[in-house]
Structure formats: C-alpha cells, structure tokens
Amino acid sequence: MLVRRADGQNCDCYVIGVAGGSASGKTSVSRRIIQMLNVPWVIIVSMDSFYNALTPEQSAPANRATSSMHNFDHPDAFDYEVMVECVRKLRQGKSVEIPVYDFSTHSRLNKTQTVYGANVIIVEGIFTLYDQKLMDLMDLKVIFVDTDADVRLARRMKRDICERSRELRGVIEQYERFVKPMYDQYVHPTIHNADVIIPRGLDNHIAIDLIAKHVQRQLKERRFAFRWTLARGCSDLNSLPDSVIILKQTSQLKAIHTIIRDCETDRDDFIFYSERLANLVVEHGLSLLPFESTTVTTPVNQLFHGKQGYHKLCGVSIIRAGLPMEVSLRKVVKDVPLGRMLIQSDSKTGEPQVHAQCGDERPWQAPTSDIDATIATGAAGIMAIRVLLDHDVPEDRIIFLSLLSAPQGLHSIAKAFPKVRIVTSMVDPGLSDNLYIEPGMGNFGGE
Ligand SMILES: Nc1ncnc2c1ncn2[C@@H]1O[C@H](COP(=O)(O)OP(=O)(O)O)[C@@H](O)[C@H]1O
Numbered sequence: 001m002l003v004r005r006a007d008g009q010n011c012d013c014y015v016i017g018v019a020g021g022s023a024s025g026k027t028s029v030s031r032r033i034i035q036m037l038n039v040p041w042v043i044i045v046s047m048d049s050f051y052n053a054l055t056p057e058q059s060a061p062a063n064r065a066t067s068s069m070h071n072f073d074h075p076d077a078f079d080y081e082v083m084v085e086c087v088r089k090l091r092q093g094k095s096v097e098i099p100v101y102d103f104s105t106h107s108r109l110n111k112t113q114t115v116y117g118a119n120v121i122i123v124e125g126i127f128t129l130y131d132q133k134l135m136d137l138m139d140l141k142v143i144f145v146d147t148d149a150d151v152r153l154a155r156r157m158k159r160d161i162c163e164r165s166r167e168l169r170g171v172i173e174q175y176e177r178f179v180k181p182m183y184d185q186y187v188h189p190t191i192h193n194a195d196v197i198i199p200r201g202l203d204n205h206i207a208i209d210l211i212a213k214h215v216q217r218q219l220k221e222r223r224f225a226f227r228w229t230l231a232r233g234c235s236d237l238n239s240l241p242d243s244v245i246i247l248k249q250t251s252q253l254k255a256i257h258t259i260i261r262d263c264e265t266d267r268d269d270f271i272f273y274s275e276r277l278a279n280l281v282v283e284h285g286l287s288l289l290p291f292e293s294t295t296v297t298t299p300v301n302q303l304f305h306g307k308q309g310y311h312k313l314c315g316v317s318i319i320r321a322g323l324p325m326e327v328s329l330r331k332v333v334k335d336v337p338l339g340r341m342l343i344q345s346d347s348k349t350g351e352p353q354v355h356a357q358c359g360d361e362r363p364w365q366a367p368t369s370d371i372d373a374t375i376a377t378g379a380a381g382i383m384a385i386r387v388l389l390d391h392d393v394p395e396d397r398i399i400f401l402s403l404l405s406a407p408q409g410l411h412s413i414a415k416a417f418p419k420v421r422i423v424t425s426m427v428d429p430g431l432s433d434n435l436y437i438e439p440g441m442g443n444f445g446g447e
C-alpha cells in the first residue's frame, strides 16, 4: 500500500520542525528525539545554516566588533527560499549542499556541507514555525520548546562566550536590544502554529517520549512506502540516467544471460556463467577508475609508459547477492580490500534494513566499488551507498556494479546520488507486482 498525504504527495520521509527561543533547548531536544527514535537515517537541519550573509558594509571590521549591532533575531535575517528548497529536496530523498555559517564572523563560509535525504528530518531554529512554505513541508508542526527567559539568557551567556567567541557585555547588550524584543514580537507568537508544545524543553522526558513514540508509529504505518515510492517514482522507463553505464549488448553477452536466466540450467553452469558475467561487469567498472601515468622498464631494458591505479580501490559487497561478484573483483584486482554489508528485507514488509557492516583490516577507501547482483527498486542500493557516505567516501568515487537492473532502481539511485556511477550488464523492462525484476534471473545469491 502506498501511503499518500492529503496533498497527494508520497510519504517518503517524516519531517519534524522544532521551534523556540534561542537557547531554549531546540538542538538538545532534537538530538534526544533522534536517540529515542532509534531508526536509521535521521538528520537535523539547523536554521542557523540559512542566516543571510551580512552586506559588505555590515561585515566591515569596524561593524563586526560586536554582534549586538546586528539584528539576527528578526524573521528577515534568514534565507527562507534556500532553506525551503533544501528541505524539499531532502524530503524527496535527494542530496543537498547546506551552507556553513560562522557565528564568530557572522558570515557564510566558502564551503558547504553535503547532506543526504533521510527517513526522518528534524528542522530546528527560532523561526521554523514562521514561514508557511517551510511549515507545509512538515509532518509534525511541531514542538515549541517554551523555556523560561532567565534560563535561556543564562544558557546563552555561557554558550555564546564558550562556543561563539563573544564577550559578556556584548551578549547582554544583544539580548536586551534584539533577542528579547524579537522573541516577544515574532518568535513567541509562532506558538500558535505548533501541534505540540513542550514546556521545560529537554527536562520534559514524558513529552519527548510521546513524540518519539508518535513518530515511530507513523513510520511503521508507512513502512511499505519506501520501496513502492521508489518503484512508482519513475515516470520515464524508456530513458536512463546519464550516470548509468550498460555493457555493450553483444551476442556473447546475451548468450551468457540466456544460460543464467534459463530455469533449466544446472547449478554448476549457473555458477560458471554468472562468474563470467560478473568478470565482465567488474572489468568495465574498473575501466572507470582514475589511473595515473607511470613508467616501467621491460626485461629488455626498454621503457614502457603505462598506467597504475588499483592501489586506492576498495570493494564493498552487499550480502548475499553481491558475494559472487566479490570473487570476480578479487580475481581481477589482487589483494583488493573488501568490506561487506548485510541488508536484509524485513520478513513481513520486504523493506530493506541494514543489519550489519564489516570491513577488513583496512579502512574503506575511495574509490569504492559497491556491488550487488541486481538493482530492482534501488532501495538496498540506496541504503548501501548511504553507509559508504557515512564513512566519508566521496559520492563521485563510488561505482555501483550490478549484473541486472530495472529502470526504476536505476532512476531511484541516480536521483538520490547523481554522482554515483552505476555499471550494469543489462536492463530489463520493469518490475512485477511484488517488485521482482521481470523477466529477471530469479533470486540471485539465494540457496
Ligand atoms: N534542560 C537543560 N538543562 C541544562 N542545560 C541545557 C538544557 N537544555 C539545553 N541546555 C544547554 O543550553 C545550551 C543551549 O541549548 P541548545 O539545545 O543548543 O538550544 P537551542 O538549540 O535552542 O539554541 C546548550 O549548551 C545546552 O547544553
């Protein structure tokens, strides 16, 4: 069953907004909710990242001396357009570049942080319940952390001096001139937009527990949605994303596929020919690696100008379907470090879940080959790639190798991770009602 919201959108993830005065505990409450939720892929997006950059005049050294000269507590201090676009994309499972804000210089740094879509997105900030377009993206709108003003001032003094390089006098001046009046005029009235109000913030264990349980229930109800949303999210099955590389459809390749797909083929032949197919895919994937020029001396004392590159490679296979391909990678690249991931389908829902990850003694390095025998909806592939990204593997260094794919899965992975290249030996027309590739090659890697 595909769960749909009243506005007709697919429920692909759950967005919670956390609003409240400065130092009321928004960040702390958001982190606590993550702990209590205990689900994979939860991210916090802070409004602080979307402060407008000061004008050159405002940021001149003379004016920068104290933060009490600028009003950072007025709703206009934020770039809602960019923020709404970021949250919208994250909600669709796409990756975004979030600006990095520096509180000591009141400016955006020249770098961004790549954030990937998640199951739950927590958006926190003083004005998260101010902008209608932002609130329209929220499922739980949300928690207004209402904490006493004197408690907030005390926390803010401590935090701003220790973490934001501020002087005590400046913190108090800023508080009296901007923080307090803006809170009374603009922040506090947004309490009317909240679905849930938490007095005392982090100390209110019961309220936080209730919220976590509510979100868990909602996620449970939607657990069918992930694979179905991916499968149905692709409208154009005839064209494929640019990041997909399909092996040349030669007669030899088709002959190998014919043997593997034939239900009459015996086990030995199946293993032999699927290994041959895996070798072809692995070899093609390796040809995409960056190679450096090098020169060697031949046995007749002549120079040969060649290439080298395998030393930075690491393979990660998705258990169990990816294991036969691991053998091919080991055959082609001697001593390649290998990691493995177990992504199992939930027995009732079929939803993929990461159960275990293990690497060999060497850390996962870039470039990395992520290998799975088939890509159907792309759900397991997306999970596997997220794990690699969490281990700081750059997206553009990941090459996903697969023997057989469905267009839906290729589109899903490419939409979420456009920089990941996907090599596959063949693309079948589509998916069956129970989300198997058709005509397919059966349960590859099964008993
Ligand atoms: N219930 C609490 N008890 C004690 N300190 C707290 C509590 N909640 C938050 N803090 C502290 O107050 C400061 C501001 O909290 P934070 O969660 O960052 O607030 P916000 O995100 O609303 O600005 C942090 O140093 C945090 O550790």
Ligand SMILES: Nc1ccn([C@@H]2O[C@H](COP(=O)(O)O)[C@@H](O)[C@H]2O)c(=O)n1
Binding pocket: 021, 022, 023, 026, 048, 051, 067, 072, 073, 102, 103, 105, 106, 107, 125, 126, 179
């Ligand atoms: N350059 C800046 C930008 C913002 N502030 C203050 O930060 C507060 C919001 O952040 P919280 O984590 O406390 O929600 C806001 O009240 C601004 O006054 C700043 O001091 N300098």
